[in-house]
Amino acid sequence: MKRPEFVVSMSPHIHAGYSIRQMMLETVVALLPTLLAGWLFFGGAALAVVATTTLVAVFTEVLWQKILGRPIEIFDGASLVVGLMLGLILSPAVPLWLAAIGAVAAILVGKELFGGTGNHPFNSVLVGWAFVFLSYHSLMQYYPLPEPKMLFGFSGYTEYPALDTFKLQGLAAAKDIPLRDLLVGNVPGCIGTVSALAILLGGLYLIARGIIRWHIPLTFLVSVWLFAGYFGLTDPQVYPSGTFQLLAGWVMFGAFFLATQPGTCPVTVPGMLLYGIGCGCLTIIIRTWGTYIDGVGFAILLMNGLTPLLDRIRPKVIGRVEDVA
Amino acid sequence: MKLTNIRNALATRLQTTPSITSLSPPARAVLPLLTPWGEMDPVVADGNPVSVGQCVARSPDQRLPAVYASLPGIVKKVDSWTFHDGRRGAALVIDASGSEAAQPGSGNPVATDDPQQLAERIAAAGIGEVDPYPWPLAARLASPELAAAVFALSDPPFDRPIETLIINGMDRQPGDCLRMAVIREYSDILLEGIGAAVKVSAASSVVFIHYASQQLPQGLAEGLQQLGIGIRGYQQKYPIALEPVLVPVATGKELAQPGADARREGVAVVDVVALVKIGEALSSGGPAITTLVQVAAADGNRVIRVPVGTTVETILEQVGHQVPGGGKVIVGGLMLGHALPDLRVPVTHQADSIVIQQPSQVHRYRNRACIGCGYCARVCPMNLLPNELGKYCEFGRFDEAERQDLFYCIECGLCAYVCPAGRPMVQLLRYGKQELKEMRQES
Numbered sequence: 001m002k003r004p005e006f007v008v009s010m011s012p013h014i015h016a017g018y019s020i021r022q023m024m025l026e027t028v029v030a031l032l033p034t035l036l037a038g039w040l041f042f043g044g045a046a047l048a049v050v051a052t053t054t055l056v057a058v059f060t061e062v063l064w065q066k067i068l069g070r071p072i073e074i075f076d077g078a079s080l081v082v083g084l085m086l087g088l089i090l091s092p093a094v095p096l097w098l099a100a101i102g103a104v105a106a107i108l109v110g111k112e113l114f115g116g117t118g119n120h121p122f123n124s125v126l127v128g129w130a131f132v133f134l135s136y137h138s139l140m141q142y143y144p145l146p147e148p149k150m151l152f153g154f155s156g157y158t159e160y161p162a163l164d165t166f167k168l169q170g171l172a173a174a175k176d177i178p179l180r181d182l183l184v185g186n187v188p189g190c191i192g193t194v195s196a197l198a199i200l201l202g203g204l205y206l207i208a209r210g211i212i213r214w215h216i217p218l219t220f221l222v223s224v225w226l227f228a229g230y231f232g233l234t235d236p237q238v239y240p241s242g243t244f245q246l247l248a249g250w251v252m253f254g255a256f257f258l259a260t261q262p263g264t265c266p267v268t269v270p271g272m273l274l275y276g277i278g279c280g281c282l283t284i285i286i287r288t289w290g291t292y293i294d295g296v297g298f299a300i301l302l303m304n305g306l307t308p309l310l311d312r313i314r315p316k317v318i319g320r321v322e323d324v325a
Numbered sequence: 326m327k328l329t330n331i332r333n334a335l336a337t338r339l340q341t342t343p344s345i346t347s348l349s350p351p352a353r354a355v356l357p358l359l360t361p362w363g364e365m366d367p368v369v370a371d372g373n374p375v376s377v378g379q380c381v382a383r384s385p386d387q388r389l390p391a392v393y394a395s396l397p398g399i400v401k402k403v404d405s406w407t408f409h410d411g412r413r414g415a416a417l418v419i420d421a422s423g424s425e426a427a428q429p430g431s432g433n434p435v436a437t438d439d440p441q442q443l444a445e446r447i448a449a450a451g452i453g454e455v456d457p458y459p460w461p462l463a464a465r466l467a468s469p470e471l472a473a474a475v476f477a478l479s480d481p482p483f484d485r486p487i488e489t490l491i492i493n494g495m496d497r498q499p500g501d502c503l504r505m506a507v508i509r510e511y512s513d514i515l516l517e518g519i520g521a522a523v524k525v526s527a528a529s530s531v532v533f534i535h536y537a538s539q540q541l542p543q544g545l546a547e548g549l550q551q552l553g554i555g556i557r558g559y560q561q562k563y564p565i566a567l568e569p570v571l572v573p574v575a576t577g578k579e580l581a582q583p584g585a586d587a588r589r590e591g592v593a594v595v596d597v598v599a600l601v602k603i604g605e606a607l608s609s610g611g612p613a614i615t616t617l618v619q620v621a622a623a624d625g626n627r628v629i630r631v632p633v634g635t636t637v638e639t640i641l642e643q644v645g646h647q648v649p650g651g652g653k654v655i656v657g658g659l660m661l662g663h664a665l666p667d668l669r670v671p672v673t674h675q676a677d678s679i680v681i682q683q684p685s686q687v688h689r690y691r692n693r694a695c696i697g698c699g700y701c702a703r704v705c706p707m708n709l710l711p712n713e714l715g716k717y718c719e720f721g722r723f724d725e726a727e728r729q730d731l732f733y734c735i736e737c738g739l740c741a742y743v744c745p746a747g748r749p750m751v752q753l754l755r756y757g758k759q760e761l762k763e764m765r766q767e768s
Contacts, residue, residue, distance in 0.1 A: 005650045006652060007664065009664055009688075010690075010751050011655075011662055011664075012659060012688075012741055013653060013662065015688040015741075018743060018744070018745040020745045023698065213699075318569070318582075318706065319579050319581055319585065320733060
């Protein structure tokens with residue numbers, strides 16, 4: 001008797017329909033407002049940097065997987081997101097070869113050497129960024145003035161990014177930067193991190209779609225605001241306000257996009273809350289007492305290293321009874 | 326690409342409940358001798374004729390449900406038959422001989438209020454259940470006095486009085502509608518079964534639990550009120566109907582895993598399908614020789630009453646379903662069920678649904694690495710970290726998996742359901758559990 005061939009597998013026999021590709025494409029959608037803001041304020045140079053990192057990242061992954069004879073996974077979109085994010089945290093004025101080196105480092109050192117998406121302990125975007133940041137420090141220090149395409153006039157309050165202004169020219173100069181310009185991004189800075197508003201838009205989209213959870217971004221932002229606000233209130237002659245620290249630099253971008261990269265952040269609720277608080281506090285500590293001007297990148301990398309420990313703090317398993325017998 | 330929000334993953338839609346129909350008697354019934362409580366011994370010889378309702382196999386332990394012939398015919402023992410959960414074991418095959426007409430029931434209706442007689446009748450009815458309870462139905466429902474008197478069970482947990490009897494009217498998983506259909510169609514007989522269960526359990530409080538989206542029939546609601554039974558409706562959200570999740574939700578008591586023995590907490594759970602079988606056994610006086618099964622296919626749901634042991638093949642032939650090559654036949658539901666390699670498995674009391682998936686509906690798992698997104702940890706009803714457990718089991722680090730509470734997993738399947746990487750989570754965790762059990766047996 002000829003029997004029809006049935007598919008046999010373990011339960012469950014249905015799937016919610018989520019895929020890595022969907023997660024990554026939704027992240028790309030969430031990054032579009034920041035990319036748009038980057039183009040709005042910095043023009044075509046910004047797009048060239050982002051395009052370079054994205055293309056090089058995808059190409060590097062294909063090449064690496066071809067060399068190793070592994071299945072090609074670029075259609076998952078993970079390398080696309082890494083390349084896109086790396087471009088967004090670079091200055092629009094970096095040389096394109098530098099952006100390309102960063103993308104290669106992000107994919108190879110940050111991701112593929114550990115086994116690919118999700119297996120890397122450290123945020124692959126930040127690994128790529130740290131690679132070029134530490135190697136070509138001076139080349140990455142130049143930030144052009146924004147030339148808004150529409151709606152906004154030339155700000156002219158500052159010729160350095162807000163945090164550099166504070167560090168180099170003192171608090172008084174930093175206080176001259178209107179918060180409105182910091183909010184919309186009409187200041188010098190990295191392509192995707194200048195516009196807090198655009199980041200907020202994308203970040204809230206990710207939370208609404210359930211791609212990331214609210215715990216890490218919220219605790220990150222709140223702890224930055226409270227910790228910096230404490231200094232700002234106790235010694236307002238020396239330290240800037242919490243709101244300034246929140247809107248300047250990478251804090252918004254880091255909280256929504258960098259700190260939440262799958263695989264590098266904790267998955268338990270207490271772990272996520274502590275991770276967010278740790279990221280926020282380390283950011284302010286590095287900014288206030290450290291050598292580097294912005295602390296977000298290294299704060300997140302440090303907290304990435306703590307993730308396995310934070311994941312040990314887990315809620316009580318249902319049905320677990322500490323039995324003496 | 327289907328776009329779905331993870332937070333809506335667990336809510337399931339109300340199924341429209343079809344009416345219950347029956348089929349013409351099958352030519353053959355396969356009665357498994359392998360039960361959750363061990364193998365039964367045949368009490369009839371090969372080639373003997375049997376009549377409907379005749380006891381054909383029982384356990385040396387008289388307290389366990391016996392096996393009854395569901396068809397009149399000639400009986401034959403087969404040493405190895407595959408059952409719906411993939412296990413192989415001995416079975417009795419009854420080939421129907423058309424000469425003898427099927428006789429519904431063999432005894433007189435049981436009209437008694439004596440709990441001891443009721444308990445004995447329930448035990449004798451040979452009723453099996455879908456949920457993997459640690460104790461057989463009759464013993465689980467018995468009050469401490471009855472457990473000692475009828476079943477000679479006086480050790481823990483049976484020495485503890487039943488504080489709450491939970492009557493579970495919620496379907497187990499998305500896509501199921503059998504219990505809803507039973508509530509709608511069998512109100513009267515269900516009330517009879519509930520009355521008997523209440524008397525046998527001597528429970529201090531009884532709750533009837535159903536999906537809030539289902540309107541209870543007037544007669545049932547009134548009958549429950551007369552019996553003094555509280556009615557609670559819950560949102561239709563998997564896996565609330567599974568015992569280890571339901572008991573904490575309904576009573577606030579956690580079931581100690583592994584084992585999940587509700588009796589230790591003074592709780593007994595029984596579902597409406599088993600209660601209908603109790604009601605029928607009491608009103609007919611005979612054993613439970615038919616069971617109810619839901620058949621779900623592309624054209625909708627049916628609920629069918631079939632003699633116990635009817636094969637899936639026969640049922641699908643009779644309802645006119647062809648399964649295309651590359652499709653999937655699942656017994657036991659979409660989240661918890663087992664896919665069949667072969668349709669000649671019998672439908673027993675332990676099987677409540679047959680689902681047919683077209684090739685386009687079949688989900689294929691992927692053998693790729695965990696990406697650590699944590700979706701599984703978000704949905705796990707037991708607060709486990711399935712991502713870590715899956716990795717430990719995948720790479721053979723079973724001891725560490727056990728230290729991370731592998732055995733607290735109830736295999737509800739939600740982790741695999743949401744996994745964006747499409748990893749076969751339940752398979753990995755079951756593999757780990759199996760390996761650990763085998764290691765223990767060896768040592």
